[in-house]
Amino acid sequence: xxxxxxxxxxxxxxxxxxxxxxxxxxxxxxxxxxxxxxxxxxxxxxxxxxxxxxxxxxxxxxxxxxxxxxxxxxxxxxxxxxxxxxxxxxxxxxxxxxxxxxxxxxxxxxxxxxxxxxxxxxxxxxxxxxxxxxxxxxxxxxxxxxxxxxxxxxxxxxxxxx
Numbered sequence: 070x071x072x073x074x075x076x077x078x079x080x081x082x083x084x085x086x087x088x089x090x091x092x093x094x095x096x097x098x099x100x101x102x103x104x105x106x107x108x109x110x111x112x113x114x115x116x117x118x119x120x121x122x123x124x125x126x127x128x129x130x131x132x133x134x135x136x137x138x139x140x141x142x143x144x145x146x147x148x149x150x151x152x153x154x155x156x157x158x159x160x161x162x163x164x165x166x167x168x169x170x171x172x173x174x175x176x177x178x179x180x181x182x183x184x185x186x187x188x189x190x191x192x193x194x195x196x197x198x199x200x201x202x203x204x205x206x207x208x209x210x211x212x213x214x215x216x217x218x219x220x221x222x223x224x225x226x227x228x229x230x231x
Contacts, residue, residue, distance in 0.1 A: 107229075113218065119178070124215055124216075128213045130166045131209070142228075144197045148194030178213070
């Protein structure tokens with residue numbers, strides 16, 4: 070009889086703990102939900118090629134829920150070559166966040182390199198890059214760009230909900 074009561078008490082406590090855990094999980098925002106970002110990154114590279122494993126890359130993972138709109142803006146505050154300097158923007162249709170402080174090396178993205186495409190856009194030393202994301206359905210993207218060669222580059226990146 071005592072074993073049945075002890076088992077019932079343990080089962081009740083376990084059920085209560087499981088219930089509390091599930092309630093907290095349902096109230097927590099989904100993993101990957103964007104927060105407004107505002108950060109500055111600096112660096113330089115010997116070249117602009119993903120295939121060189123030590124090329125430093127900046128990335129911005131973006132996840133939108135349905136009926137949300139987000140705006141990404143990248144201002145170049147210091148660019149080798151001044152107003153004539155540039156770097157291309159690349160996009161991956163998916164969420165990728167395996168670097169540190171929004172930077173990584175090109176070898177880190179080798180597993181998804183075949184899925185990274187040119188966004189047909191550039192970040193220039195004389196104009197910010199702006200892109201909007203969102204729509205009626207959830208979306209996941211990761212924007213990549215490479216620190217340009219020729220000296221130190223500094224980028225100020227913001228991602229904000231509209």
